[in-house]
Amino acid sequence: MSENLLEVRNLKKYFPITAGLLRRTVGHVKAVDDVSFTVRTGETLGIVGESGCGKSTTGRMIMRVLEPTSGEIVFDGQDITKLRGKELRAVRPKFQMVFQDPYASLNPKMGIEEIIAEPLIVNGVNRKQATERVIHLLERVGLRADDRNRYPHEFSGGQRQRIGIARALALNPKLIVADEAVSALDVSIQSQILNLMMDLKKEFNLSYIFISHNLAVVRHISDRVGVMYLGHMVELADKRSLYADPRHPYTEALLSAAPEPKRQGRRERIILQGDVPSPANPPKGCPFHTRCPKVMDICKVERPALKQVAPNHLVACHLYN
Amino acid sequence: MAEPLLAIKNLKTYFISKDAEVRAVDGIDIEVQPRQVVCIVGESGCGKSMTSLSIMRLVPKPKGKIVDGEIWFNGRDLLKLSEDEMTDVRGNEISMIFQEPMTALNPVLTIGEQITEVLLRHRKMTKRQALAKAIEMLQFVGVPRASEIVHEYPHQLSGGMRQRVMIAMAMVCEPKLLIADEPTTALDVTIQAQVLELMKKMREDFNTSIILITHDLGVVADMADHVVVMYAGQVVESTDADSLFAEPTHPYTKGLLASIPSLEEEKDVLYSIPGTVPDAAAFPKGCRFADRCPIAQPSCREKMPELREVKPGHLVRCDLV
Ligand SMILES: Nc1ncnc2c1ncn2[C@@H]1O[C@H](COP(=O)(O)OP(=O)(O)O)[C@@H](O)[C@H]1O
Ligand SMILES: Nc1ncnc2c1ncn2[C@@H]1O[C@H](COP(=O)(O)OP(=O)(O)O)[C@@H](O)[C@H]1O
Ligand code: SF4
Ligand code: SF4
Ligand SMILES: [Mg+2]
Ligand SMILES: [Mg+2]
Numbered sequence: 001m002s003e004n005l006l007e008v009r010n011l012k013k014y015f016p017i018t019a020g021l022l023r024r025t026v027g028h029v030k031a032v033d034d035v036s037f038t039v040r041t042g043e044t045l046g047i048v049g050e051s052g053c054g055k056s057t058t059g060r061m062i063m064r065v066l067e068p069t070s071g072e073i074v075f076d077g078q079d080i081t082k083l084r085g086k087e088l089r090a091v092r093p094k095f096q097m098v099f100q101d102p103y104a105s106l107n108p109k110m111g112i113e114e115i116i117a118e119p120l121i122v123n124g125v126n127r128k129q130a131t132e133r134v135i136h137l138l139e140r141v142g143l144r145a146d147d148r149n150r151y152p153h154e155f156s157g158g159q160r161q162r163i164g165i166a167r168a169l170a171l172n173p174k175l176i177v178a179d180e181a182v183s184a185l186d187v188s189i190q191s192q193i194l195n196l197m198m199d200l201k202k203e204f205n206l207s208y209i210f211i212s213h214n215l216a217v218v219r220h221i222s223d224r225v226g227v228m229y230l231g232h233m234v235e236l237a238d239k240r241s242l243y244a245d246p247r248h249p250y251t252e253a254l255l256s257a258a259p260e261p262k263r264q265g266r267r268e269r270i271i272l273q274g275d276v277p278s279p280a281n282p283p284k285g286c287p288f289h290t291r292c293p294k295v296m297d298i299c300k301v302e303r304p305a306l307k308q309v310a311p312n313h314l315v316a317c318h319l320y321n
Numbered sequence: 322m323a324e325p326l327l328a329i330k331n332l333k334t335y336f337i338s339k340d341a342e343v344r345a346v347d348g349i350d351i352e353v354q355p356r357q358v359v360c361i362v363g364e365s366g367c368g369k370s371m372t373s374l375s376i377m378r379l380v381p382k383p384k385g386k387i388v389d390g391e392i393w394f395n396g397r398d399l400l401k402l403s404e405d406e407m408t409d410v411r412g413n414e415i416s417m418i419f420q421e422p423m424t425a426l427n428p429v430l431t432i433g434e435q436i437t438e439v440l441l442r443h444r445k446m447t448k449r450q451a452l453a454k455a456i457e458m459l460q461f462v463g464v465p466r467a468s469e470i471v472h473e474y475p476h477q478l479s480g481g482m483r484q485r486v487m488i489a490m491a492m493v494c495e496p497k498l499l500i501a502d503e504p505t506t507a508l509d510v511t512i513q514a515q516v517l518e519l520m521k522k523m524r525e526d527f528n529t530s531i532i533l534i535t536h537d538l539g540v541v542a543d544m545a546d547h548v549v550v551m552y553a554g555q556v557v558e559s560t561d562a563d564s565l566f567a568e569p570t571h572p573y574t575k576g577l578l579a580s581i582p583s584l585e586e587e588k589d590v591l592y593s594i595p596g597t598v599p600d601a602a603a604f605p606k607g608c609r610f611a612d613r614c615p616i617a618q619p620s621c622r623e624k625m626p627e628l629r630e631v632k633p634g635h636l637v638r639c640d641l642v
Pocket of ligand 2: 364
């Protein structure tokens, strides 16, 4: 339980902004800017933050579908940052992704069997074994064996998400990155999928990176949670510690803004002013200083480092220096 | 109780085509008192948007039809008004805002042109007066640089700002009723908090009644005076907000509340409502929730339960509670 399945070190992704006929680079979108964290075997790490803060970009770099600008990704003891071709294909089955809109990631012209079997066939499993595996997976995610002969459009949103999960499981991965996997679903279906994912995790000994903008969902499924803001990890802690005792002013505001479905004992809401600044032109110093209710002079010039302030609780904020 | 501002009686809105009759709204009764915030909550497809479009008489033609019912607003049945009379009501006495502001904003007109257009249609004003009023309204809803933004186009603004512009446009004639259909669903939580705060201010300063449509019970708890829970085109529970959260009574309402993960407490296993909503073109006989209900009895499938008063002011459509 304590060994690290994934180590992410100083990961950065700067997307170039080009202009003019020659498409000269005139600046960069700093989508992910020096992010480090680990995922232990069997653990679920939640990543929360508002849209554009770099969650998906982080996930896609770990999946090796997006080239990092710099930094290292160590998976299962192996540095996979620079792997190419055959070497990369050899490790790929070990990490898989589940998306928000499974429909967009499922080829509408392919039947369900083909969709789920594709990664198996590519990896040299024969037809007959592949079909057996597809049936097993479908039943395991709550669909029927017969469903393999149908097409994506014949399924509801929740069922499609089950198909996406079955496909991700096909090659026995160790890590699944779920990017807003339940965000488009109604709450009654959302809880079906969350329960399924938690059961599968135990059964297949999986680790998850669970990316979502929904703080309550992340609390439910995660062991530890990281909070991102404008490409930075601003707080990273055990979930109990993070939700009971948020230290970063942004985490505090985020938690207070999310409405709980209850009338009694509601928390005081911290209303942040303004919008998130553009990652093409991020503020100097602390990325949150333009909206922070507790901003100090030093925040405008010096970037706070992510530091341990309590057991298993890291925060990047000058208030804790 | 005072005379309601809006009283919907036995409203039925269907989509009728050669081979199907989709009963989107199937006999609902809803009342809205002056200055009251009524939330309509339920999962996708249960008829929330068609209810609001019916009030505005904007049901998609030609298939969509209001086939029965009355909508009393301020002493008149809106369903009996001529198209011209209805045009005077829309944007003036009743306004609507949407999840996606671009459905309400015209991309080729400046912000100023769109807001003054509403004023010039409904109020005796010069263009100059209308522009001054538009700027004043934009300032009121918290748009910075309002006197410059009136000359800009919708695509130049952030999502949160567009939402504010749409609210300014909806509120500029100080309507008696604002219908907000999932106005914060696409927004990040910190921006959602700003918009919800703004809607409260609207009610305070203009005495506007609000119908707030949402699938988020957290938003309901934050905003509602009265709550209407819809399922499969019908009202299944209707009561004041405190009772709804203290004593949710319909099995569907209870199931929804139990399915939501909490920010504040650990839930080991989430309840999940099995199955999915029935097809609106082929509702089953009897109770429409029976296939998903944990306490269903054979009798539930025989006879449609009536909406009945289980406590003063607390209506529930279930025979077994
Ligand atoms: N391919 C790309 N080119 C340029 N900018 C991008 C690209 N992908 C993402 N971005 C930008 O990077 C930032 C982070 O995006 P993303 O990782 O998708 O955020 P999140 O998933 O947290 O919403 C955003 O500002 C986004 O616009
Ligand atoms: N243009 C349309 N044609 C046919 N059916 C429609 C149309 N729009 C909505 N419906 C159906 O009407 C029902 C209610 O839809 P809607 O009011 O949009 O639900 P909600 O807003 O609660 O998600 C659904 O079953 C939906 O499929
Ligand atoms: S470093 Fe300063 S600006 Fe940043 S979160 Fe802490 S107090 Fe606020
Ligand atoms: S009438 Fe029967 S099936 Fe319907 S909600 Fe009540 S108990 Fe459940
Ligand atoms: Mg994303
Ligand atoms: Mg709707």
